[in-house]
Amino acid sequence: MSVERLDSRAWLGWGLATMTPLLLSRNPWVLIQVLVIVAVVRAVWHPATAGRDMAWFLKIAAAFVTVSVAFNVLTVHAGDRIISELPVSWPVVGGILTWNALVYGILGGIALFTLVLTGITASSLISWIDLFHVMPRRLAPIAVTGSVAWAFLPQTAIAWRQIREAQVMRGHRFRRARDFIPIVVPLLAGGLDRSLAMAEALESRGFGVSPDARPKSANRWRNVASSSGLIVGLVGLAVASYCLAVGQATWAIVAATLGIVALVLAARATPDRSMARTRYRELTWTRANSLVSGASLIVMAMVIFWNSIRSGSLAYQVYPTMNVPPADLPLLLILGLLLAPALVFRPAGREG
Template sequence: MAAVLLTRNPFYLAILLAAAGFLFATLARRAAHEGGDATKRPMTWGMVVRLALLLWGFAILFNALTVHVGERVLFVLPPSWPLIGGPITLEALIYGFITGLNFVALILIFAIYNSALGPQTVLRMIPGFAYQTGVAVSIAIAFIPQTLIAWNDIREAQRLRGHRVKGLSDFLPLFVSLLSYGLDRAIQLAESMDARGFGGRPLPASRRETWLIRGSAILGLFLLLMGLATKSYYRAASWPGLVMLTLGAALMGLSLWRSGRRTWRTRYRRWRWRPRDAALAAGSGLFLAAIILLTWFASQTLFYYPYPPYPLLPDFNPLLGLLFILPLLPALLLPPAPRSDIRDLRSEAD
């Protein structure tokens, strides 16, 4: 996701989008053979991705019709037309294309993240100091797929009862059922959170522990601010700013880690760390570090702006393009399908 936010070059974005699309298709095929909740997650997020593709086209059209800037004029609309009247330029068309490309890539990566993990896994991975925020985020993430799944189930049940949608008034029974489902789920969620002791008081801390948490947080924030100011206003002294940012981030991490240890968490079954997990973590860390270093020391490499005075054709480095293929790594490191699924695939082929 950081690569999408820090990149405007359409060539690198297209490579990243192709790799993410292949990974999402791989997860969807695998989930189709596993069944259960794993099947519904890619299906529901696939609907969101299709909506993002529709908005991509809208972004291209909107930017081309409303931004009349550029040297390469494609055609001219009557100036008397409000808002859209004037020259339609190639630069505006390309800028809308890149903006939509960024948006679709973000939605697709978000869909991959939620299709592979699910809200329960995301909640378990959140550190202890942010458990309340993590619960709110996991509920918000699960809202769209759960609503879409409930909508499809309600429509299927109404269709079996002979209900046919002929006008807007026919959607009323569907929305009433969907609202009732949402209220029931909210009540069940509140009861389960209360039964598990959500929002209880953290473990008591000594005076020394309290001062350590507060002091490291204050000093870390001060170093972060000083590092940002040094990097922004004294560009010749970039290394001191980088050192202060690193130390500030380390102190903030120490404060949050010590604060998270005061939260009591129960784990019923611990995850196993496999070699493919280590390879995936190393590849993701390498990709993120490379993007951050490029943004910090060679920001023009990932920058692209189609309007004058910048060139219309963006730069492209083949070695850097290979770096953006790294998101394919999870698809290559997926474990083989269970033997029962393999037998089912062979029987379907026969």
């Protein structure tokens, strides 16, 4: 059942399932387990970059934890284990500084870093084009636009570094917010240039072409109907909001219903420009995808269920008193299912 490539939907599900405990829990056992799982999955699926990434990720983790700890210790003046005290007259930061706040800051930093690591790992393994291929056809143009925007992010990061270095060599020093103008202005100008070049390329390659053979006059009437429906729908929703604000609940429901009906009709009347658009690659769903998706689904459902019936296992409280965090073995075993992508991986070229 091992594979060298997983479906993007499976990765998306894994990403969401991994993020769920990170959003709901501050229990150190849970956080550390999820962090280790994400690191293992990343190392298995990105073996070439694992070593190179390590130093960078450690720096990022240290930055997240430092900021989180500093913020927490200086702004939360609660807890039973006091480190020191700042004059109460100092705004915001004045008061006792506690170990409780420091520990909670560390946990917050770990959770935030693991969320980012999960996002980076999942997004690097997701093929956005594949994902967009399973979206409704009417959303295809939005999907491609999103894909292009996604491709811009690394280019923008590279451009930022190049501009910063060029300005530093010119003699510029970055000390205040104003000092970033020499980076931001060329970055925006360059981004605009690249956007125009990309838009030209998309036009030249037929993006958004209307291949249906319907006469243009028919589409014209559909456009009019669609625009009218959109206007009526938006006015309806605005009226509903007003009615709700002045306490006319009945009229609000009537206006909202009319507005929603008009919007639905507008959407149906919109000419489907992608009607004849086809897809090159048929996405195949393998048992490995089912396994990873099933495991992700179980984790997500069980974590939410656990949170409602045994929230103590997930939510670790350090205030007002700090105790040893509870380790809920069944929960930790369930979280272990997030390792599924690492277990089904097979390096390219190996039979099996």
